[in-house]
Amino acid sequence: MSGLYPLKFKPLYHEKIWGGNRMKSLLNKDYGSLSNCGESWEISGVEGSISEVSNGFLAGNNLQELVEIYMGDLVGDKVFKKFGVEFPLLIKFIDAADDLSVQVHPNDELSKKRHNAFGKTEMWYVVGAENGALINSGFNQEVTKEKYLEYFSSGKLMDLLHYDKVFEGDVFFIPAGRVHAIGKGALVAEIQQTSDVTYRIFDYNRKDANGNERELHVDLALDAIDFSYKEDYKTKYTKEKNASSEIVSCGYFTTNFLEFDKMLEKEYNQLDSFIIYMNLDGEFEVEFEDGKEQVKKGETVLIPASLETxxxxxxxxGVKTLEVYIK
Known part of the structure; x- marks a missing residue:
């Protein structure tokens, strides 16, 4: 036995020009003196922002140190073989009190070439949404590079973007290359590849406290954008109470929605991956061979791969949580 147990981490809070206060009011998070908390990085292996354990005898150790020590016992043998000591996912909550910039992320190949980093495929689960909140995912018509540049140069880029009015429980899968933006009033859980490479395309001509507009990455974004068009960008899925309901599965992560009001026995002997629970509502305990760990609303916990049952x-x-792992 590795002696590992369900691990919690200290959230890394990020002030953003567009951030709000729902991390505190809805998810019970204490982000201290920040005036606009836009992001809570729940579990991160991003260089310079590596999560630190907050519970049990491993408290104070960071995630990369744990992967170095426990290897496959923590993340799964197949995951460790592929990613080494770099934790492969970045887990966040995002609170948009104002519109986020329109942006795009490069794929693995382009990101490796330009930044020696992974690409960024991600997904959003809408935890809460104010009336009329919108999310942009993709284009609303067939677009060529030439048409995109024409609209961009004339200040009409927004006319090309597809927007959905969003509600709690809505899901959007955002593969690398898809133009996207979270709109004002949306609170989302984000699961993504470990990458912080973002190309900002448009930022509504906003200015920071010093009167400066944020940098745009127009030329870099051009080679990263997937110009293909879809009629519907929202992910369709079905929920089954007291069972894990798959909502997104790709080569980088699988995410299930899990709503339960009775004891569930989980057996993942064949999975060979860590499992993450992002708790959206209610409280629950993880009971394992050597003890138990309570998980409150707004908390995230990582189940090591060695805890197979x-x-x-x-x-x-009632409890509502997201269940995340790598197949």
Whole structure:
């Protein structure tokens, strides 16, 4: 036995020009003196922002140190063989009190070439949405590079973008290359590849506290954009109570929605991956061979790959959580 247990980490809070206060009011997070908390990095292996354990005997150790020590026992043998000591996912909550910039992320090949980094395929689960909140994913018509440049140069880029009015439970899968933006009023859980490479395309001519507009990456973005068109960009899925309901699965991560009000026994003997729970509502306990760990609303917990069987026990009338792993 590795002696590993369900691990919690200290959230890394990021002030953003577009951030709000719902990390505190809806997810019970204490982000201190920040005036606009836009992001809570729940689990991160991003260089310079590596998560630190907050519970148990490993408290104070960072995630990269744990992967170096425990290797496949922590992340799964197949995951460790592929990614080494770099944790492969970045797990966040994002609170958009104002519109986020329109942006795009490069794929693995382009990101490796330009930044010696992974690309950034991601997904969003809408935790909460104010009335009329919008999310942009992709284009609303067939677009060529020439047409895109024409609209961009004339200040009409927004006329090309597809927007959906969003509600709690909506899901968007954003493969690398797809233009996207989270709109004002949306609170989302984001699961993504470990990468912080973002190309900002348009930022509504906003200025920071010093009167400066944020940098745009127009030329870099041009080679990264996937100009293909889809009629519907929202992910369709079905929910089954007291069972893991798959909402997104790709080569980088699988995410399930799990709503439960009774004890669940989980067996992942064949998975060979860590499992992450992002708790959206209610409270539960993870019961395992050597003990138990309570998970409150707004908290995230990582189940090491070596804990192949455990139980989830609801401590409130209903629990809603996201379950994330690598197949």
């Amino acid at each position: 455990y139980k989830l026990k609801p401590l409130s009338s």
